[in-house]
Amino acid sequence: xxxxxxxxxxxxxxxxxxxxxxxxxxxxxxxxxxxxxxxxxxxxxxxxxxxxxxxxxxxxxxxxxxxxxxxxxxxxxxxxxxxxxxxxxxxxxxxxxxxxxxxxxxxxxxxxxxxxxxxxxxxxxxxxxxxxxxxxxxxxxxxxxxxxxxxxxxxxxxxxxxxxxxxxxxxxxxxxxxxxxxxxxxxxxxxxxxxxxxxxxxxxxxxxxxxxxxxxxxxxxxxxxxxxxxxxxxxxxxxxxxxxxxxxxxxxxxxxxxxxxxxxxxxxxxxxxxxxxxxxxxxxxxxxxxxxxxxxxxxxxxxxxxxxxxxxxxxxxxxxxxxxxx
Amino acid sequence: xxxxxxxxxxxxxxxxxxxxxxxxxxxxxxxxxxxxxxxxxxxxxxxxxxxxxxxxxxxxxxxxxxxxxxxxxxxxxxxxxxxxxxxxxxxxxxxxxxxxxxxxxxxxxxxxxxxxxxxxxxxxxxxxxxxxxxxxxxxxxxxxxxxxxxxxxxxxxxxxxxxxxxxxxxxxxxxxxxxxxxxxxxxxxxxxxxxxxxxxxxxxxxxxxxxxxxxxxxxxxxxxxxxxxxxxxxxxxxxxxxxxxxxxxxxxxxxxxxxxxxxxxxxxxxxxxxxxxxxxxxxxxxxxxxxxxxxxxxxxxxxxxxxxxxxxxxxxxxxxxxxxxxxxxxxxxxxxxxxxxxxxxxxxxxxxxxxxxxxxxxxxxxxxxxxxx
Numbered sequence: 001x002x003x004x005x006x007x008x009x010x011x012x013x014x015x016x017x018x019x020x021x022x023x024x025x026x027x028x029x030x031x032x033x034x035x036x037x038x039x040x041x042x043x044x045x046x047x048x049x050x051x052x053x054x055x056x057x058x059x060x061x062x063x064x065x066x067x068x069x070x071x072x073x074x075x076x077x078x079x080x081x082x083x084x085x086x087x088x089x090x091x092x093x094x095x096x097x098x099x100x101x102x103x104x105x106x107x108x109x110x111x112x113x114x115x116x117x118x119x120x121x122x123x124x125x126x127x128x129x130x131x132x133x134x135x136x137x138x139x140x141x142x143x144x145x146x147x148x149x150x151x152x153x154x155x156x157x158x159x160x161x162x163x164x165x166x167x168x169x170x171x172x173x174x175x176x177x178x179x180x181x182x183x184x185x186x187x188x189x190x191x192x193x194x195x196x197x198x199x200x201x202x203x204x205x206x207x208x209x210x211x212x213x214x215x216x217x218x219x220x221x222x223x224x225x226x227x228x229x230x231x232x233x234x235x236x237x238x239x240x241x242x243x244x245x246x247x248x249x250x251x252x253x254x255x256x257x258x259x260x261x262x263x264x265x266x267x268x269x270x271x272x273x274x275x276x277x278x279x280x281x282x283x284x285x286x287x288x289x290x291x292x293x294x295x296x297x298x299x300x301x302x303x304x305x306x307x308x309x310x311x312x313x314x315x316x317x318x319x320x321x322x323x324x325x326x
Numbered sequence: 327x328x329x330x331x332x333x334x335x336x337x338x339x340x341x342x343x344x345x346x347x348x349x350x351x352x353x354x355x356x357x358x359x360x361x362x363x364x365x366x367x368x369x370x371x372x373x374x375x376x377x378x379x380x381x382x383x384x385x386x387x388x389x390x391x392x393x394x395x396x397x398x399x400x401x402x403x404x405x406x407x408x409x410x411x412x413x414x415x416x417x418x419x420x421x422x423x424x425x426x427x428x429x430x431x432x433x434x435x436x437x438x439x440x441x442x443x444x445x446x447x448x449x450x451x452x453x454x455x456x457x458x459x460x461x462x463x464x465x466x467x468x469x470x471x472x473x474x475x476x477x478x479x480x481x482x483x484x485x486x487x488x489x490x491x492x493x494x495x496x497x498x499x500x501x502x503x504x505x506x507x508x509x510x511x512x513x514x515x516x517x518x519x520x521x522x523x524x525x526x527x528x529x530x531x532x533x534x535x536x537x538x539x540x541x542x543x544x545x546x547x548x549x550x551x552x553x554x555x556x557x558x559x560x561x562x563x564x565x566x567x568x569x570x571x572x573x574x575x576x577x578x579x580x581x582x583x584x585x586x587x588x589x590x591x592x593x594x595x596x597x598x599x600x601x602x603x604x605x606x607x608x609x610x611x612x613x614x615x616x617x618x619x620x621x622x623x624x625x626x627x628x629x630x631x632x633x634x635x636x637x638x639x640x641x642x643x644x645x646x647x648x649x650x651x652x653x654x655x656x657x658x659x660x661x662x663x664x665x666x667x668x669x670x671x672x673x674x675x676x677x678x679x680x681x682x683x684x685x686x687x688x689x690x691x692x693x694x695x696x697x698x699x
Contacts, residue, residue, distance in 0.1 A: 051490055062479055062514070065480060065513070066486060069479065069485070072480060097476055097480070100457075108463065
């Protein structure tokens, strides 16, 4: 077992992928000598060279657009978008090209491109550095969208994403980069499939559905709720597209109450998709409507207000209370 | 302000914007069919080579005319005609080797021809039976790209792959004058430059981006943009197949031998509408088209062959007959293209199994089944 932070787990995962397959490339702004602004690619250029760990010009559309070209030539590029709010210049290449080109080619083309995106708030950053843009991409057919919440998943999921022959948008919870855990890097038999959801805390009264940075918040809320005598189940979705419906629906049927928690604004957020699907599939098992906790329907606020904007333990518990009010 | 005259050359450039001499245009064959020399771009063509170029020009024009007719008859939803741009496409397309890779827009029917793509496969996306009907790897000819300029970045990335493979090959990417205003095209120039990528940027300046004339896109001749990015730019007579072949061949060789990118501006004219849905009479005068007709890319080759007694009437008749045959064959096979099946909607969205695709396909199949009972 090795103790790794989430960022180091990603680093080790990418290192492993690069050792396993010479076609794997890293590309992005400052990913080389600096090792990325969060040091997630630290040391990789030194060990794999500038041809495989590419410091790119400062242009996100260029990063994804040239990654597509490299993939057409047989490479497996892993792109780093420096911050969530900077993915929008690349949105055209992601949505109109990366997601659609394989279908356009009737299957002749595969684009094994991973787009890594540090996401979410809670680090006191300036505007455009704290966003949660996942729903734009779950809405785009042709992409796989995943989010790790802990070091072990970071380590396995990044390797699985790189190995996928489909494009993967990989959201990393930046405020959890420094969380540490013991990881068995010597075996793979414990790895769950990339698109499997996980019950990370079993419970019987209510289900919390979360992914990325909110999983830890939900686990803390579940511990607090236990003191009030409520048994809270927490499901880490891990994958948003495709969604592991079996795990989600099984939990919803068992507890009868579901609260979805994400940092992104509630309005048209991924929680809306979950609420609709659960209502459709589990209608007669539900004791209350599926409730959603998330960011407000505003732009992300200045950092001195973010503690009010971001769902926290109390906001989650408030929603749990409401779920029992029906 | 700069003004592009319908006659071809750039006329005036305001010196206060830093541009200097009027642009040079590489030309090896005049509109009258006279062979002219150029110190940097010579080409040695046998009579057989010239006849072969002529044949390609005529055949792709025929493919295009047939597609225009198929659209008029309701067999294609839309068509983007290459009329007037045959020399730019055949000249540059014939400069490619098998190992080179080409990235087209949606108008490169002539380049597709040079890459061996069956013309009927070009019709699929315009007929609405698919979004792209050929295997790019089979022809080293990428799929048509509809969003303007996106493919320039794909081409540069591909060229970076060639570098990493240490291969002797180059990439060529096609785009138009309007595309030069796109961010992606400018990013691709930067990428190609700093990575010294083996790529040729082939801009067909056909003077019009739908209804917008060149001066809405630029205040300097387009080929001069290259110098700001740090690589050579050259303007070639885009209606001169000899010059397009010579200039592209040299730029590709430079790319293959580590000398980095070149921007070629093929100065040409879109003689037809932007697409079959467009009406150019709303925004340009008929006299402009008449002036460009005098510089037709095919007529000058025909004049050259005649004057130099490199082809006789029997040859021209045979090419015309071949063109008629090609057109009839294209029409027949277009009409025979099968419509896709409803459940094909779900095919190829993902390469690996995807639960949502399986779910929706099954639901839709069951729904369709309901009508069968």
